[in-house]
Amino acid sequence: MIALADRFRLDGRTAVVTGGLGRLGPIWARVLCEAGARVAAVDLPGFPVPNSLADLQGDGALEVFGADVTSRESVDRMAVEVEERLGEVDILVNNAGIDAPPEATARTFTLADHDAGVFLRTLQVNVLSAFVCSQVFGSRMAQRGHGAIVNIGSLYASVSPDARLYEHLPADPPFLKPPAYGASKAALVNLTRYLATHWGPAGVRVNALSPGGVEGGQDPEFKRKFNERVPLGRMCAPEDLEGPLLFLASGASSYVTGVELLVDGGFTAW
Ligand SMILES: NC(=O)c1ccc[n+]([C@@H]2O[C@H](COP(=O)([O-])OP(=O)(O)OC[C@H]3O[C@@H](n4cnc5c(N)ncnc54)[C@H](O)[C@@H]3O)[C@@H](O)[C@H]2O)c1
Numbered sequence: 001m002i003a004l005a006d007r008f009r010l011d012g013r014t015a016v017v018t019g020g021l022g023r024l025g026p027i028w029a030r031v032l033c034e035a036g037a038r039v040a041a042v043d044l045p046g047f048p049v050p051n052s053l054a055d056l057q058g059d060g061a062l063e064v065f066g067a068d069v070t071s072r073e074s075v076d077r078m079a080v081e082v083e084e085r086l087g088e089v090d091i092l093v094n095n096a097g098i099d100a101p102p103e104a105t106a107r108t109f110t111l112a113d114h115d116a117g118v119f120l121r122t123l124q125v126n127v128l129s130a131f132v133c134s135q136v137f138g139s140r141m142a143q144r145g146h147g148a149i150v151n152i153g154s155l156y157a158s159v160s161p162d163a164r165l166y167e168h169l170p171a172d173p174p175f176l177k178p179p180a181y182g183a184s185k186a187a188l189v190n191l192t193r194y195l196a197t198h199w200g201p202a203g204v205r206v207n208a209l210s211p212g213g214v215e216g217g218q219d220p221e222f223k224r225k226f227n228e229r230v231p232l233g234r235m236c237a238p239e240d241l242e243g244p245l246l247f248l249a250s251g252a253s254s255y256v257t258g259v260e261l262l263v264d265g266g267f268t269a270w
Pocket of ligand 1: 021
């Protein structure tokens with residue numbers, strides 16, 4: 001019998017975090033390292049490594065790999081490098097994504113004129129990349145009979161963004177969240193169910209973790225309006241994400257697969 005606290009440990013495990021050098025990637029990477037895993041932080045080649053990861057790189061818990069995760073060829077190449085340097089991969093966090101955060105400086109568009117190329121690229125990065133990385137790493141996990149995949153969704157997989165949150169921004173035309181964003185996240189959540197049922201018999205668990213809006217320099221008026229919409233009354237802090245990720249990535253969730261864990265302070269409960 002493994003003690004409860006030990007079921008959250010990841011000693012000897014190797015994890016891949018895609019989009020590992022952005023805002024949330026380092027949060028996932030750090031919690032996985034703290035639980036004992038070696039982590040491959042994968043991001044676009046040449047993407048700057050944030051200072052916040054320097055200590056993990058320094059002690060060898062984390063290594064950075066360049067790849068375009070929408071390309072099968074690029075992911076195959078990266079997978080070989082990761083396995084050579086860190087060993088076979090037990091945990092995959094499909095976190096790479098694109099969005100347009102609400103900023104006064106954002107280039108805005110009308111729905112009628114929205115660029116189909118932007119729509120398609122959003123689907124490629126937010127859904128196709130998770131499929132490609134799952135093909136590559138999930139298939140190997142299935143062969144070995146164990147593994148955990150966590151797909152990073154969003155509260156906008158469940159509900160549509162409320163345009164009133166952005167009305168105060170001085171943009172013309174008014175700021176709109178990209179329409180493909182929520183659509184891509186909803187698709188990712190259902191892809192999670194597909195992969196969970198496909199690989200369940202092989203011992204690979206696949207779940208989605210859907211954060212609410214994460215605090216990160218948004219303007220005060222946006223935050224005020226957003227917080228009013230949240231039963232817990234505030235935006236998501238980085239620490240709020242750590243426990244849920246570790247739960248889904250570790251043996252603590254050994255009988256959990258095919259679910260979407262919403263970490264949104266209750267936003268979607270209203
Ligand atoms: N920040 C939030 O409030 C929030 C809320 C809910 C969900 N999310 C989701 O969390 C994930 C991370 O968000 P974030 O805020 O850290 O975004 P971010 O833009 O800061 O980071 C995303 C990272 O993905 C990388 N990336 C993009 N395309 C890539 C590609 N083709 N190949 C490899 N890497 C690529 C980027 O270079 C970047 O480092 C996203 O999937 C996002 O949709 C974020």
